[in-house]
Amino acid sequence: MLELLEQNPVLFAFAVLVLGLLVGSFLNVVIVRLPKTMHHGWRNQCRELLELNAETDPEPPGLITPRSHCPSCGHTVTALENIPILSYLMLRGKCSACGIRISPRYPAVEALTGVCSLLIAVHFGVSFAALAALVLTWGLIALSFIDIDHQILPDNITLPGIWLGLFLNLFGVFTDLESAVIGTLAGYLSLWVVFQLFKLLTGKEGMGFGDFKLFALFGAWLGWQLLPLIILMSALAGALIGGAAVVIRGRDRQIPIPFGPYLAIAGWIAMLWGHDLTQAYLRYTGLA
Secondary structure: OHHHHHHOHHHHHHHHHHHHHHHHHHHHHHHHHHHHHHHHHHHHHHHHHOOOOOOOOOOOOOOOOOOOEOOOOOOEOOOHHHOOOHHHHHOOOEOOOOOOEOOOHHHHHHHHHHHHHHHHHHHHOOOHHHHHHHHHHHHHHHHHHHHHHHOOOOHHHHHHHHHHHHHHHHHOOOOOHHHHHHHHHHHHHHHHHHHHHHHHHHOOOOOOHHHHHHHHHHHHHHOHHHHHHHHHHHHHHHHHHHHHHHHHHOOOOOOOOOOHHHHHHHHHHHHHHHHHHHHHHHHHOOOO
């Protein structure tokens, strides 16, 4: 099977595209349910620390079970209604039971996951690096949308991601182990220092600890050499997209804008084209 995919790059790309669409459907579940599970756990921990009565709220749904259902009428989504993108188009964006509108973000996440997975397949080809990059890509998509919705970057994803990056680079999948370890430390500590200085000067917290861990994750995967590029691109993306949101949507400037999605975008681009972008910049400035 592996030889067949190596000999047929188009078949491999198509297979990864389909896999990405299916994973995107699952990521929609993760984006909705994981924060609920986390909040439920936090409430229970607080009640235990305060020695209050046990939590009476019902247990939130898990990531695998129960099956997805309409939040309005409770209709259980059938297999035919759960085909990525196609089901949304066939249902015309409405629940088959009650007709309530289904958010277009669901097929958008599926399409985004499919396209990003396809780009990974084209860039890395049939390789272990492609498999690893797919896992990182899917994790970044989940983190980004959870951060947009709740302004949190779950440790359930970032911390295993850091350890996975270090493990992969034991074998030099993306960089050498020394660069990965230094990158992990530099990624976390650099944003931690910025956070402390900003808080000292303004009395406000400019970002969350999840951002430190996400930046450390990229250091673990890609090495310290790409961290300056990632932070520059994320700052640029944040300024452009955040500024546009303020102008177009009239967003209150006092409302915090999550930084995680911009870090995720920049880190993902750096994973694919970071070294090329760095070399192009050095040539442009005459430093190379």
